[in-house]
Amino acid sequence: MLEIDGLVKAYGENQVLKGVSFTVAPGQMFGFCGSNGAGKTTTMRIAMGLARADAGEVRWNGAPVDEAVRRRIGYMPEERGLYPKMKVREQLAYFARLHGMDAGSAGRAAGEWGERLGLGERLGDPVEKLSLGNQQRVQLAAALVSEPDVLILDEPFSGLDPVGVDSLAEALLDQCRRGVPVVFSSHQLDLVERLCDAVGILARGSMVATGTVAELRASAHGRQLRVVAPDAAAGWAAGLPGVRVVSESRGDTVLELQHGADDQQVLHAAVATGRVTHFAWREPTLVELFRDAVSAPATPVAVAA
Numbered sequence: 081m082l083e084i085d086g087l088v089k090a091y092g093e094n095q096v097l098k099g100v101s102f103t104v105a106p107g108q109m110f111g112f113c114g115s116n117g118a119g120k121t122t123t124m125r126i127a128m129g130l131a132r133a134d135a136g137e138v139r140w141n142g143a144p145v146d147e148a149v150r151r152r153i154g155y156m157p158e159e160r161g162l163y164p165k166m167k168v169r170e171q172l173a174y175f176a177r178l179h180g181m182d183a184g185s186a187g188r189a190a191g192e193w194g195e196r197l198g199l200g201e202r203l204g205d206p207v208e209k210l211s212l213g214n215q216q217r218v219q220l221a222a223a224l225v226s227e228p229d230v231l232i233l234d235e236p237f238s239g240l241d242p243v244g245v246d247s248l249a250e251a252l253l254d255q256c257r258r259g260v261p262v263v264f265s266s267h268q269l270d271l272v273e274r275l276c277d278a279v280g281i282l283a284r285g286s287m288v289a290t291g292t293v294a295e296l297r298a299s300a301h302g303r304q305l306r307v308v309a310p311d312a313a314a315g316w317a318a319g320l321p322g323v324r325v326v327s328e329s330r331g332d333t334v335l336e337l338q339h340g341a342d343d344q345q346v347l348h349a350a351v352a353t354g355r356v357t358h359f360a361w362r363e364p365t366l367v368e369l370f371r372d373a374v375s376a377p378a379t380p381v382a383v384a385a
């Protein structure tokens with residue numbers, strides 16, 4: 081279990097982290113989301129010992145993360161760190177050696193990971209000859225090549241084409257199946273929603289929401305119901321208790337129900353107008369949940385540890 085516990089960090093007057101906490105269980109994929117400048121990279125750099133927290137701690141299996149543990153963490157930094165003139169295969173083998181693999185295993189793992197991330201034909205090329213997207217794949221392979229116990233990846237999907245996204249997603253899911261906890265930051269919320277068991281949303285240095293996407297949905301203020309009643313006169317739902325009309329267009333109505341409002345009462349009112357051809361809860365997307373969470377006042381609305 082990876083535990084980020086109460087991280088506080090200021091750069092001068094800028095209070096960047098104000099007590100950031102979350103946990104990532106073995107085999108869990110945790111999507112770390114937040115606006116630009118929210119503090120995601122700073123949190124990851126502290127976990128990797130590249131920046132010091134003013135307070136708080138990062139633990140792996142109950143003990144503070146030290147250099148020995150960090151050698152078992154696969155890390156992909158935001159500022160990519162490859163050697164431009166080194167060939168792809170040598171580069172990957174080098175990273176594997178840095179993480180403690182012997183020369184033979186490192187060479188084999190370099191070839192395997194290169195192939196898996198679609199770099200098979202480029203293994204003999206210097207990194208500087210590769211496109212930016214392919215350099216990104218090399219950086220990912222560098223994080224994965226030592227078969228780490230934990231993965232911490234800063235924006236691993238940015239700059240990848242759809243095939244690259246798919247091969248990375250598959251590689252990360254594979255790691256989760258091996259029991260590896262995976263944390264990655266991303267602004268691609270559709271991907272986070274698709275891949276992650278748990279999500280954390282950071283805003284202005286505080287976690288404003290953590291939990292599964294389903295938990296975040298359940299805690300969202302006001303749930304939306306779409307009702308299509310083609311014969312209904314405009315305004316049919318206005319005045320129903322606990323109901324706000326979000327939009328209404330020729331019998332197609334989206335309603336927001338406060339917690340405790342009775343959806344069956346809405347159904348009765350709709351049926352009273354004539355035919356009802358659609359009546360279903362509309363699930364907010366992670367993008368909508370994110371917008372709500374980051375625009376809310378600074379009170380945390382975390383729904384799960």
Ligand SMILES: Nc1ncnc2c1ncn2[C@@H]1O[C@H](COP(=O)(O)OP(=O)(O)OP(=O)(O)O)[C@@H](O)[C@H]1O
Pocket residue numbers: 091094096114115116117118119120121122123
């Ligand atoms: N070394 C540093 N010195 C001074 N300020 C810093 C340093 N590193 C980060 N910051 C500041 O900390 C804040 C958080 O930055 P950070 O890079 O952690 O955010 P982020 O959530 O990763 O953003 P993005 O999504 O844009 O990558 C920003 O205001 C940034 O300017």
